[in-house]
Amino acid sequence: MKKMLVHGQKDMLQIAIVSDNALYEYYMEKTENAGQLVGSIIKARVINVLPGMQAAFVDIGLPKNAFLYIDDVLHPHLERQPKEKPLIAELLQPGQELLVQVMKEPLGGKGARVTTHFSLPGRFLVYMPIADYIGVSKKVSTEAERSRMRAVGDKIRLPGEGVIMRTAAEGESVESLQQDVQFLREHWQEIRHRGETASAPTLLHRDADLVHRLVRDLLTTEIDEIWIDDGSVFRRTKAMMKRLAPAMLPRLRLFVPQIGGASLFQQERIHEQLQEASQRRFRLKSGGDLVWDQTEALTVIDVNTGSFVGSSDLEDTVFRTNLEAAEQIARLLRLRDAGGIIIVDFIDMEEERHREQVMHLLERLARSDRTKCQVVGWTRLGLLEMTRKKVREQKMPPSKETSGGRD
Known part of the structure; x- marks a missing residue:
């Protein structure tokens, strides 16, 4: 349930x-x-251009200027980009005004990261006004449905537009998808129209x-x-x-x-579970535990057998503990909203098939994460390396004083 x-x-x-x-x-x-800052579209002003970094800092109305990398200035479709990457100074100059979209919230001492690859999410699809390509969610169950959705996406978009068909679009009619893209297209035109007369920096659109x-x-x-x-x-x-x-x-x-x-x-013990998830040491049901050490860019997770001694041989005990740990790690990464590089020190396994099963389990669970999460693989030192994209400040559980009944 x-x-x-x-x-x-x-x-x-x-x-x-x-x-x-x-x-x-x-x-x-x-x-x-x-409304969150990620997804906001802002008329910004270029403050300075950094040729050595191929990037620029732009004023979006926050205390810290936002970072705009050259890849986020070039066309979103790789096939439409020049064969040789131009210099950032050829594309942007100080004082220039342009529309940008926030793709990453300010984190720690860093400003927001912005892009000119605009996207507006709807119920069934994501509308990208200048992307010129079609994508389909990897979670769509069958290849036949993926092909149908791709064909529908091509039918409902205008030349130069891009769409990503979301999982919710599976089985939906052409009419429903057409209505979704038309609503988003009209909203984009409104944003552009307001941007023509606005003074930078001005917020033109905030996500729902x-x-x-x-x-x-x-x-x-x-x-x-x-x-x-x-x-x-x-x-x-x-x-x-x-x-x-x-x-x-x-x-x-x-x-x-x-x-x-x-x-x-x-x-449902929601706040109790949040408190348990935020502890440095998390107990597994088997008796094993996970020890988390986290910085702004790196998370290290150590898996221990703890009091779990198993019922057969040592390899079986280690394997079962690592499987349980993998399930909890995938869950806790979401609850903690951990981002950056993630290193997992699983208990050493002798059999290669066990190592592969643990990694495949974590890969399968990572695919259900709404935040982009990738299992890179085992390092030469026997550690499992992952990455997870972090786009906003980590949310903290409410204090116990505010976690009870309705206020």
Whole structure:
């Protein structure tokens, strides 16, 4: 049973996705700060150009200037790029104004990273006004459906446009997909029109708030039930589902707590699980444990057998512990929103087939991560190397004072 739980408060909205009572995804957003910075489209001004770095810094209206690399200035389609990369100074000059989109939030002491490869996500597809190519989600189940979706994408786009067909588009009619791309196309034209008269830096578009993204991005057919404990959020979600995902409406439910009873998040131990996930040492059910050491760019995870001694030989004990560790590592990477380089020191395994099974399990689990996650492979020292793209500040679990019932 996979459930989405939505907890509304006066100043915060929290979303948890649980499967068989285990927390797998968690999102929170302050209501006074509705909408994330990633995805925002801004009319920016070039502040300085760095030929040695093939990059520029641009003013997007934040305390720190944003970083714009040359690859994000060239055409999004590799086949449309020049054979020899030009100098950044040939493309951008200080004082120049241009539209950019935030692709990475300011992290630590670094400013945001921006691009001119624009994309606007809809329910069924991502619209890219100048990309000139078609993509299909890797999660689409069959090659026949992938081919159909690619053909539909080619039919509904205009020359020069690009679209990425999302998993939610699987089985959808041409009419539904046409409506999605037309809405996004008109929205892009509005953004461009406002940008023609705006003074830099000016925010022209901000991505939808968490309630909208709940329906647009998080709601899939894998979700069996959607529970919401706030009447206002419930009504907004219901209205949005009627427009974007009407077939899912029977799964939507309003949670009304009993007087003195547990809240929605308390019933599923959401905040307890978040606290457990954030500890340096995480206990595995078998008795083994994971030890996490994390910096801004590197996460190191050490797997130990702990008190688990197994029931047969040492190799079997080690293998089973590593399999359990791989499952939890994939889950905890999402909950911690870890990014950058990830090094996992699994317990040494003698048999190569066991090493391959552990890596393949982690690869399969990484594919379900909404954030781009790649298993690179085993290093010469026997460590497993991964990378995970981090686009925003790491979210922290609410304090215990704010984690109880409705406020």
